[in-house]
Amino acid sequence: MANAVRQVARQPRGDATRQSILEASEQVFADLGYAAARLEDVAQAVGIRRPSIVYYFPGKQQLYDQVEADIFASMHDFVLKRVEDADDPMARLHALLDAWLDFLVGRPTAARIIQRLIADSAPRGDNPVRFSETALRDIETVISMGVEAGVFRPVSAMHILNGVAGGALFYVCNGGQLGEARSYDAANPTELSAFRALLHKLAEAAVLQSDERK
């Protein structure tokens, strides 16, 4: 079979091309969304012809799935690594939010892809990994530990995800969204640390008992 999915790349050159395709397509999918994205654009960005993409990925959908899966995996790993360094509940929550924020700021294409994903009414049948599910499990773990420790009031992880984590996505996506005058660079250290401070404040307000906020 000519188009067998190659589980493992065989040659360094092929590896590099494959990686370039993934990166270029992440950009294109982020910019235009799945439906409007054209493989032609991806090919052009990589510097190859469109059919060569098919040499590496069976089709557009599979390419997209690969991009999405990579985003989720990277993000989850990133979060885990940051969270396990913290031990008290509030430190863990801060670490979790910081991890999300930093990941998205460093990979704004991922932010925009997730943003689009959340707009979809229902999960796509064959798509195994769902953002909100993964993210929700991560935050549920952190929250429930805080609640058990008596540090957090009992609060729906779902609501925290919506109220607080959504903010990080917005912060990244909205940077170039406003008119010339109001545009900002999400990666700008001053801007970022200001927003991070707000995020922490919001998180504390969300989980702490009303009488023990600092």
Add this chain to the structure above:
Amino acid sequence: MANAVRQVARQPRGDATRQSILEASEQVFADLGYAAARLEDVAQAVGIRRPSIVYYFPGKQQLYDQVEADIFASMHDFVLKRVEDADDPMARLHALLDAWLDFLVGRPTAARIIQRLIADSAPRGDNPVRFSETALRDIETVISMGVEAGVFRPVSAMHILNGVAGGALFYVCNGGQLGEARSYDAANPTELSAFRALLHKLAEAAVLQSDERK
């Protein structure tokens, strides 16, 4: 010219069809996004043939623009009406957030369309109305009044928009996003009032001086 844009509908029947087309297309655009949306779907939902849509709207893009413009206008009006009933700064801020939340809960298609819009990297050239700009102006007014009154600390309206208003969008969009077990109905009164309470708490944390939170 056969396809002249009709500024005013001439007959009641035409008016009704036109309205049906707008409503159906809002649904379709929300479900699939602009690129993936097919006029065929819209026509089918309305119960007419596809070319009849062109009788009312010059083309797909113009139809979409109309839907978007209507959403922004409705939302802005909705917000204004709610905010002007409040007079002290915090009441105004709460009214603003409640208005956003209630509007989006009542019109989830709008929420998903806005969600998609924010994923776009940059404003489309010919698109006159930008969500974040309109919303930002609304919130800027409220915030700056609070700051001038000395009730709010000086805080970037942009950050409030990201951190707090984004939450309302997420709340609505994420309802059907999770697996069977975790799905929720954003319009459910219990769920909604719990989230509303959180939103208020977050807003207060964001704008009040650290020492005067209730």
Add this chain to the structure above:
DNA sequence: GATATTCTACCTACATGACGGTAGATAACT
């Protein structure tokens, strides 16, 4: 160590199908 063979990494060219838009006929009001 030169030659034959196989494989990798692309390419060109084409078939297919989907969707938006257009033209013109027709039905339904008033």
Add this chain to the structure above:
DNA sequence: AGTTATCTACCGTCATGTAGGTAGAATATC
């Protein structure tokens, strides 16, 4: 009768996927 509303039929475009070919690298063979 004349306008308003909707239909059928058709066309053009465009993006995907497929078929098959080719240069050059890697590997085997003598």
